[in-house]
Amino acid sequence: MAADLAFLSRKPIKVPFLGSSSDVDPAYTTVSATGKVLVPGTESDDVPSTLPTSSTEAASSNLQVEPDAGQTSTTSELTGAESTSEGDKGSNSSQAKERVEDAEEKPRCVPPPGSGRRIYEIDPLLKGHQSHLDYRYSQYRKMRNMIDQCEGSLDAFSRGYEKFGFERSASGVTYREWAPGAKWATLIGDFNNWNPNTNVMTQNEYGVWEVFLPNHADGSPPIPHGSRVKIRMDTPSGIKDSIPAWIKYSVQAPGEIPYNGIYYDPPEEEKYVFQHPQPKAPKSLRIYESHVGMSSPEPKINTYASFRDDVLPRIKRLGYNAVQIMAIQEHSYYASFGYHVTNFFAPSSRFGTPDELKSLIDRAHELGLLVLMDVVHSHASNNVLDGLNQFDGTDSHYFHPGPRGHHWMWDSRLFNYGSWEVLRFLLSNARWWLEEYKFDGFRFDGVTSMMYIHHGLAVGFTGNYNEYFGYATDVDAVVYLMLVNDMIHGLYPEAVTIGEDVSGMPTFCIPIRDGGIGFDYRLHMAIPDKWIEIMNLKDEDWKMGEIVSTLTNRRWLEKCVAYAESHDQALVGDKTIAFWLMDKDMYDFMALDRPSTPRIDRGISLHKMIRLVTMGLGGEGYLNFMGNEFGHPEWIDFPRDVQHLPNGMVIPGNNNSYDKCRRMFDLGDADYLRYRGMQEFDQAMQHLEDKYGFMTSDHQYISRMDEGDKMIVFERGDLVFVFNFHWTSSYFDYRVGCLKPGKYKVVLDSDDKLFGGFNRIDHTAEYFSTDGSYDNRPRSFLVYAPSRTVVVYALSEE
Numbered sequence: 001m002a003a004d005l006a007f008l009s010r011k012p013i014k015v016p017f018l019g020s021s022s023d024v025d026p027a028y029t030t031v032s033a034t035g036k037v038l039v040p041g042t043e044s045d046d047v048p049s050t051l052p053t054s055s056t057e058a059a060s061s062n063l064q065v066e067p068d069a070g071q072t073s074t075t076s077e078l079t080g081a082e083s084t085s086e087g088d089k090g091s092n093s094s095q096a097k098e099r100v101e102d103a104e105e106k107p108r109c110v111p112p113p114g115s116g117r118r119i120y121e122i123d124p125l126l127k128g129h130q131s132h133l134d135y136r137y138s139q140y141r142k143m144r145n146m147i148d149q150c151e152g153s154l155d156a157f158s159r160g161y162e163k164f165g166f167e168r169s170a171s172g173v174t175y176r177e178w179a180p181g182a183k184w185a186t187l188i189g190d191f192n193n194w195n196p197n198t199n200v201m202t203q204n205e206y207g208v209w210e211v212f213l214p215n216h217a218d219g220s221p222p223i224p225h226g227s228r229v230k231i232r233m234d235t236p237s238g239i240k241d242s243i244p245a246w247i248k249y250s251v252q253a254p255g256e257i258p259y260n261g262i263y264y265d266p267p268e269e270e271k272y273v274f275q276h277p278q279p280k281a282p283k284s285l286r287i288y289e290s291h292v293g294m295s296s297p298e299p300k301i302n303t304y305a306s307f308r309d310d311v312l313p314r315i316k317r318l319g320y321n322a323v324q325i326m327a328i329q330e331h332s333y334y335a336s337f338g339y340h341v342t343n344f345f346a347p348s349s350r351f352g353t354p355d356e357l358k359s360l361i362d363r364a365h366e367l368g369l370l371v372l373m374d375v376v377h378s379h380a381s382n383n384v385l386d387g388l389n390q391f392d393g394t395d396s397h398y399f400h401p402g403p404r405g406h407h408w409m410w411d412s413r414l415f416n417y418g419s420w421e422v423l424r425f426l427l428s429n430a431r432w433w434l435e436e437y438k439f440d441g442f443r444f445d446g447v448t449s450m451m452y453i454h455h456g457l458a459v460g461f462t463g464n465y466n467e468y469f470g471y472a473t474d475v476d477a478v479v480y481l482m483l484v485n486d487m488i489h490g491l492y493p494e495a496v497t498i499g500e501d502v503s504g505m506p507t508f509c510i511p512i513r514d515g516g517i518g519f520d521y522r523l524h525m526a527i528p529d530k531w532i533e534i535m536n537l538k539d540e541d542w543k544m545g546e547i548v549s550t551l552t553n554r555r556w557l558e559k560c561v562a563y564a565e566s567h568d569q570a571l572v573g574d575k576t577i578a579f580w581l582m583d584k585d586m587y588d589f590m591a592l593d594r595p596s597t598p599r600i601d602r603g604i605s606l607h608k609m610i611r612l613v614t615m616g617l618g619g620e621g622y623l624n625f626m627g628n629e630f631g632h633p634e635w636i637d638f639p640r641d642v643q644h645l646p647n648g649m650v651i652p653g654n655n656n657s658y659d660k661c662r663r664m665f666d667l668g669d670a671d672y673l674r675y676r677g678m679q680e681f682d683q684a685m686q687h688l689e690d691k692y693g694f695m696t697s698d699h700q701y702i703s704r705m706d707e708g709d710k711m712i713v714f715e716r717g718d719l720v721f722v723f724n725f726h727w728t729s730s731y732f733d734y735r736v737g738c739l740k741p742g743k744y745k746v747v748l749d750s751d752d753k754l755f756g757g758f759n760r761i762d763h764t765a766e767y768f769s770t771d772g773s774y775d776n777r778p779r780s781f782l783v784y785a786p787s788r789t790v791v792v793y794a795l796s797e798e
Helices: 006-010 026-033 053-060 094-101 124-151 304-318 354-366 420-436 447-451 475-491 526-535 544-552 577-587 598-617 665-669 675-692
Strands: 165-168 172-178 184-189 208-214 228-235 238-242 260-262 285-291 322-326 343-347 370-375 441-444 496-499 521-523 560-562 621-625 700-706 711-716 719-724 731-738 743-749 770-774 777-785 789-795
Touching (some): 124 475, 184 208, 285 304, 343 420, 441 475, 475 496, 526 598, 577 598, 731 770, 777 789
Parallel strands (some): 322 370, 370 441, 496 521
Antiparallel strands (some): 711 719, 731 777, 743 789
8 A cells, every 4th residue: 555655755775675686695686676575485484493503604794784874863952942833734845854854864774783792791690591592692693694685684674565565656556465375366445446356466476466556547546545445365264355464544434343444645735744853862761651542531532633732732741751652553442452453554543644643743753752652563453354363364374373373361363473474564564653653662562472482471470580591482572572673773773662571581671782682671560560569558568678679670781661550550450559549539539628538648648759769769761651640530441332252251341431531631730639739749750850860870879778767768860869658757857868968958849738748848948968977878968757758859059
């Protein structure tokens, strides 16, 4: 399908489909000249996994990789100028193009593999598993070598969207689809009145079907923009109509159940043109996790345009520097939260058009916000009508056959990462979102499920290295993760990748050249689980040492994104932190014109403390799910009908209600509700980090964990954090250790009246350090530490 292909003409490097004669092994030159999709091997579409290491090493020495020309990605600092045409469609002016393209017109390439040996210096314990790790790296090198030999480069291989699906040219439209199991195929749609005999396709020896549709006599395209399209195939499962696998847009018509693929190729004057360069990745990442559809205070599905105009300015004001957007890839089942993807290259049509999504991203860049996409490459919807499942009538097309290809808990299909065309599909998918939509990176979902054959189910990871390196590891999946990180960081150096891994896989965030998997960050998933565990205890049973241990338990040189709660904790069946702490009192006692309750006072105090101690000690990045910054009440429950399962079980529905599938931002904004104080504190917390950059400071020292006083005192960067978790005891003249001498002042106080506190701290007070060892610090100063309060101190700038 030929979605907006104008960007292809702006590419600084135009690599032929299978490489030119100068960058492909001569043995492949004749084949590549035919324009066919080349797959190594003769009998199987899978990449062989038994090549001897010696031949792999020899081949690796002849890698055809373009020299690094010092590519610099599109970056800029926010100027602070407000857009005078906010939300308007970008014009096609040459000035607009030049602003964005000037920073792009530089060569990009993926550097050759490194030695992969530095991991043993970083973590000597890995030497006990060197045979596994060396094998893993040899498989990665082998795949890089084969891609270079057969496709020209990883750059070319990851641009499958330029050949598969619909390709628009001056003379017409070519449609290609990999469907080796099909016995016959034809392209049908509105453009040919769904006549299966009009555009019959031909198949090559690699299982790729192709048809060319010439322009009409008047020069107009053979498929009008907005036409419904499908591929009809005669398969081992019978005749079936499928949405093209590489479709760029799909829509569910009102009153219909199946989706339709849409040929999306708007006229030039209607295509969105990006106006603003992509911001440079910040040193400290503060992520606002969001979902477009449920981002309205009203019980409805919200739109890209409304999110752009209403939610993005809120995120900027709150002090976050990145927005992570869920459920972008098209998914037929709304209640899947976007995790049962049916059309991988198509942005969800529930929220608007592809161009409206581009407008959203461009506006975020104008505000200086990174836009991260929650990408799902860990599994796919089992939907046969709309998705990839049994696309060509076989069980093993994109997925593993048999039980290995099914995730029994998620009720979804599992990719075969050892398949050549699956690698092409997924690598190209990641690149498509970066290239076409200017996303600034990804949060990869379900990485634990990918890396292990057991998918992390019913497995309690203890940290024993035998759990990570052995027969339970899916090496093909790990190699794919290395390849996709390699491609992303090589071609988009400013892009950010975050992996959702609960196992604690060593080397996860170590660069690939050093032998790692290559992510920038790991989600610190142990933290929210620990908070749930702690909140089920009485206050006197909260252990300061356990809190600190969980927050700081991360691998050396591997960055983490910390979070107290995400969308997972907000879903029906679970509870947010606010709901754990305040429960039903939230319904009746959040108004300031009526008395509070002990449960509300406790909940608001601890809600603030939990979030700041998580940010202060938990990692180099921080994440919050939208609305949780002000303690959004209740849970998320997507509209759904009653479900009758094959085993006879009945899952109750909610009458397709959107009442609990929205974010009531007005609660956090209302100055007559206690939610406002929690939102103000979260905003102050983000701006404090923005000013001092403590999350990424090299200096961190925990000087006190007092189980009797329930105190935690630590330094991070130039700040001193003093937490008093005691439920009744406040401490006068409490001595806290510090590193630097001088006069300290209060820079954040959770007890401030603005934050719903009791105003027990004097913000005009000055705190002078005295020399002398205390809590293993060279100096100390005296403070007042009220109960259930955190106060942050910094050296006075006077």
